[in-house]
Amino acid sequence: MKIQQLSVFVENKPGHIIAPCRLMAEAGIDLRALSLADTQRFGILRMIVSDWQRASQVLQRAGFIVKSNEVLAIEVPDRPGGLTEILELFEGTEINIEYMYAFPFGRGGKAVLIFRFDQPDAAIERLQSAGINVLESGDLTR
Amino acid sequence: MTAPFHPASAPDYVPAPHLRDLQLRKLQEVVNRAWNRVQLFRQRMDERGLTPGNIQTLADITTLPFTVKTDLRDTYPFGLFASPMQEVVRLHASSGTTGKPIVVAYTQQDLEVWTSVMVRSFAACGVNHGDVVQNAYGYGLFTGGLGAHYGAEEMGATVIPISGGNSDRQIMVMRDFGVTVICSTPSYFLHLIERAAQLDVDIRELPLRVGLFGAEPWTQSMRQRIEKLTAIQAFDLYGLSEIIGPGVAIECPEKDGLHIFEDHFYPEIIDPETGQPLPDGQEGELVLTTLSKMAMPMIRYRTRDITSLIPGQCACGRTIRRMSRIGRRSDDMLIIRGVNVFPSQVEAALLEAEGTLPHYQIILTRMHGLDQMEVQVEVTPQVFSDKIGALEELNEKLNDALERVLGIRVRVTLVEPHTIQRSEGKAKRVIDRRSQ
Numbered sequence: 338m339k340i341q342q343l344s345v346f347v348e349n350k351p352g353h354i355i356a357p358c359r360l361m362a363e364a365g366i367d368l369r370a371l372s373l374a375d376t377q378r379f380g381i382l383r384m385i386v387s388d389w390q391r392a393s394q395v396l397q398r399a400g401f402i403v404k405s406n407e408v409l410a411i412e413v414p415d416r417p418g419g420l421t422e423i424l425e426l427f428e429g430t431e432i433n434i435e436y437m438y439a440f441p442f443g444r445g446g447k448a449v450l451i452f453r454f455d456q457p458d459a460a461i462e463r464l465q466s467a468g469i470n471v472l473e474s475g476d477l478t479r
Numbered sequence: 480m481t482a483p484f485h486p487a488s489a490p491d492y493v494p495a496p497h498l499r500d501l502q503l504r505k506l507q508e509v510v511n512r513a514w515n516r517v518q519l520f521r522q523r524m525d526e527r528g529l530t531p532g533n534i535q536t537l538a539d540i541t542t543l544p545f546t547v548k549t550d551l552r553d554t555y556p557f558g559l560f561a562s563p564m565q566e567v568v569r570l571h572a573s574s575g576t577t578g579k580p581i582v583v584a585y586t587q588q589d590l591e592v593w594t595s596v597m598v599r600s601f602a603a604c605g606v607n608h609g610d611v612v613q614n615a616y617g618y619g620l621f622t623g624g625l626g627a628h629y630g631a632e633e634m635g636a637t638v639i640p641i642s643g644g645n646s647d648r649q650i651m652v653m654r655d656f657g658v659t660v661i662c663s664t665p666s667y668f669l670h671l672i673e674r675a676a677q678l679d680v681d682i683r684e685l686p687l688r689v690g691l692f693g694a695e696p697w698t699q700s701m702r703q704r705i706e707k708l709t710a711i712q713a714f715d716l717y718g719l720s721e722i723i724g725p726g727v728a729i730e731c732p733e734k735d736g737l738h739i740f741e742d743h744f745y746p747e748i749i750d751p752e753t754g755q756p757l758p759d760g761q762e763g764e765l766v767l768t769t770l771s772k773m774a775m776p777m778i779r780y781r782t783r784d785i786t787s788l789i790p791g792q793c794a795c796g797r798t799i800r801r802m803s804r805i806g807r808r809s810d811d812m813l814i815i816r817g818v819n820v821f822p823s824q825v826e827a828a829l830l831e832a833e834g835t836l837p838h839y840q841i842i843l844t845r846m847h848g849l850d851q852m853e854v855q856v857e858v859t860p861q862v863f864s865d866k867i868g869a870l871e872e873l874n875e876k877l878n879d880a881l882e883r884v885l886g887i888r889v890r891v892t893l894v895e896p897h898t899i900q901r902s903e904g905k906a907k908r909v910i911d912r913r914s915q
Contacts (some may be wrong), residue, residue, distance in 0.1 A: 344865035346858045346896050374867045379893050381865060400897045402863045435866055453865070 339407035340390040340474045342451070344356045345382040346402040349375055357382060357396055362397045369477045370451055372438035383438070385410075385477060387449065407457050410440060410472040411464060419448065426463050432456050439455050440477070449477070485602035487595070487634065490742050491797040496609065498798060501546075502745055503537050505770035510534050510543065512830050513776045516561035519554060520544070520550040540747065540768065543754050546780045551581040551721065560584050562774040570732065571817060572620040573714050573720040576779060580620070582775035583720050586692035589690065591773045596740045597630020603731045603738065603797075604714045606660050608635025611686075613653055615663035615671075616694065616817075617643040622724030623694050623817065627662045629913070630726065636660065641669060646674045657686050664817045665701050665713070669848025672708050682709040691716045693725055694817035695850075696784075702734075715804055721780055722767050730804060734802030736789045743771045746802065747779070748788055751809040759790040764809050765802065783810045815850045816887060822908045824853060824884050832873075832880040833862055839898045845913040852889040854881060857896050 338377045346352045354373065361368055369385035374381045386392045389405060395416045426433065433455045440449035449472065454460040464471050493501070511531040515844050519793055523544035524530065533539060550557060560567065566688060568587050572580040585593065600631040601913065606612070612631040616623030624642055631638045641652055643663070652658065661668060675682050687709065693716035705713045717737050718725035728737035739746050742768050748757045751764040764784045769775075785808060789801040811819045822841060830836045838857040843850060854877070864874055877891040900907065 342865070343862075346870075346893075346895060348865055348893075376867060376871065379870065381867060381870070383865060392680070400895075402858050402860055402861050402896055404860070404865055406865050434908070 338409070338471050338473065339457055340385060340410050340451075340472070340477065341405050342397075342408045342453070343386060343389055343393055343396070344404045344406065345384070345385050347380050347382050349378050349380050354380075354382065357384075358400070359403060360399055361386065361392060364391065364396070366392045367458060370438070372436075372451070374436065380425075382418045385440075406453065409450055409452045409454060409457060409460060409464070410474075410477055411450050412444065412470040414442055414452050415446050415448045420450070421450060423450075423469060426467050426469070427460070430459075430463070432460050432463065444476075463474050483605075483607075484822050485607060485634075487598045488602045488797075489777060490740075491599060491603070491740065491799050492740060493798055495798050498742060499537060501742060502770060503534075505742075506537065506745060506768065507531065508532050508774065509768070509770055509776045510778060512561055512773070513778055517559055519550060519559065520546075525871070527673065533754065537745075539780065540745065543779050545766065546777055548721070548781070550785070556582040557578050557584070559777075561776050561892075562586050567774050569625075571622045571625075571720055571724065573622070582768055583622070583722065583724075586773040588771055589723070589774050592743055593626060593635045593723050593726060596631045596723065596743060597626055598634045599740060600691065600716055600726050600729035601630055601634055601636070603659075603729045604660075604691055604712070605732065606631070606634065606636060606689055606691075610619065610636040610659045610689075611639065612636045612660040612662065613641055613649070613656070613658040615641055615643055615649060615661060615667060616682060616725070621817070622718070622720045623662075625689070626718065626724035626726055627635050631660075631662075631869075641745065646671055647678065648684070650675045650678055650680050653687060654680055654685055659686050660689045660691070661687060661711075662691045662716075664694045665705065665817065666695060666845065666848050666850055668692060668705060669701065671848075672705070673847045682711075687711055688715065691729075691878045694715055695814040696807065698806070699804070717802075718785075719782060721777055722769055722782075723761060723772070725872070727767065729799060731793060731795040733793055735793060735794050736803050737803050738793065738797050738799050741799050743772055745815070746788060746800065749781075750862065751781075751783075751785070757787075761789045762787040762803075765805075771886070778895040783808045787810055792912055811909070813841070813852075813911075815843065815852050818885065818887050820852070820885050820887070825881065828880040828884040829856065829877065835859070837862075838896075838899050840907065841909045843909070843911045843913050852887070853892055854889055855892050855894045855899060857899060858893050 345357050364400040370385040372383045393403050437452045514531050528745045566586045567584045569585040572582050618624030627829045665698050691714045702713045714730045717728040728739040747766040748763040757763040765784045765786050766779050769777045786802045842853045
């Protein structure tokens with residue numbers, strides 16, 4: 338249910354984003370989803386990759402600061418209001434979405450979104466009881 | 480250019496033999512006072528088998544123990560006081576090597592001496608009653624503001640106690656109040672010059688004619704820039720809280736070294752490595768002994784400022800000796816916008832905020848004439864988070880910890896690991912680009 342996401346600290350300077358991506362390419366690791374959160378001075382590169390343990394190792398060996406977290410990949414109907422229906426499930430609950438970003442590949446008319454919840458287990462329960470598909474990591478690597 | 484003689488300047492011209500006699504008598508008195516009243520000093524005298532009676536000539540001063548900045552920290556807050564609190568009428572404080580400040584005390588008589596040396600400082604720069612003095616030194620625990628204030632007031636000048644900051648208001652006051660004299664750090668005045676230009680105020684058109692600049696080392700090229708841009712006379716004012724505050728030494732119109740008010744502050748130059756006295760003309764660390772201080776006598780206080788005593792008499796006719804301008808220090812203390820900062824303080828703050836000491840680097844620059852301090856901190860796995868908010872919180876926490884310890888706002892930048900260059904495993908802690 339839960340998927341491992343890697344986060345890498347990068348400075349917000351020209352050229353700083355390429356090094357971790359290049360490392361992934363050289364190690365033959367597939368980037369499945371990617372998001373860059375940025376402030377004026379630094380950023381966090383968040384990635385979902387084909388082999389997170391190896392990716393983490395490669396990055397750390399190269400001197401990067403890497404953190405892995407559990408996130409949820411959720412199928413969202415690809416039509417107006419699709420996302421709102423998901424978000425409404427958490428309206429008025431204690432479950433907080435820390436951040437979210439879109440997965441680049443849709444599946445059979447459905448979009449996939451990556452969610453970072455503060456309480457992933459409670460979120461899964463809620464999603465599943467509403468009949469929403471929470472994907473396994475295998476689903477993302479096709 | 481010779482300023483008209485001001486009566487307050489008379490002690491600057493005492494014939495040398497009389498001055499030496501006076502210094503010896505006062506040295507004996509102050510050593511006696513410290514020995515009787517300050518435990519640390521007595522203990523150090525005992526260790527050397529010395530009593531005040533051993534001071535027979537001025538040269539005997541070299542047998543006395545040094546006092547260093549950490550002595551003030553170790554005896555925090557009042558351990559070096561030689562007067563009971565009933566006689567102490569003022570306390571000031573400045574930052575020490577760790578989070579704790581250094582506290583200094585004044586009796587009524589000490590304040591009078593302080594005021595008198597500030598009057599002599601103003602007088603040496605040609606300031607007199609009738610002048611309008613904009614005092615942009617910080618008022619408060621820092622000695623700069625009140626020191627200059629009482630001196631200017633005592634000589635009958637009009638004092639504007641504007642303190643530091645709020646540049647637009649400074650310029651408005653300078654223009655509208657007919658200011659003729661400014662007191663500030665040189666870097667802050669350079670900032671005011673730039674701001675005035677942006678506001679279309681031409682300082683050369685104003686009555687401003689004299690500036691007393693101090694509380695931080697500055698260069699001859701900074702003086703040339705100030706004088707060229709504003710057509711004022713810029714003088715170097717030297718002082719330190721441990722000794723009294725501003726008013727330890729001042730330039731005269733010859734601008735050929737700073738006259739030390741040595742009837743109150745006895746100067747020596749030593750080799751900072753060996754502690755051995757150095758002859759006049761040779762560069763070394765300035766050591767000062769307060770000859771008049773009651774509340775907190777300082778015997779052979781190591782200032783860490785590197786200078787030399789200039790042989791021969793000044794063309795201005797003053798007999799009190801001169802030292803060359805302070806260019807650098809013998810320790811790692813940084814002076815940022817007039818505030819003392821030690822890298823060890825930065826370390827203590829980072830350690831407190833993060834739990835472990837990250838790799839860091841201090842980068843000093845000067846922007847619009849103002850000192851800027853940036854602390855680059857390498858992110859560690861322990862503090863890294865996938866959430867922007869958490870990292871911003873960390874950034875803020877580091878900012879706050881540094882401000883609390885240093886007393887000034889600095890800019891913290893989180894950087895990638897291994898971006899701070901190491902040599903022999905150790906990072907270069909301070910990069911000072913202020914003179915570039």
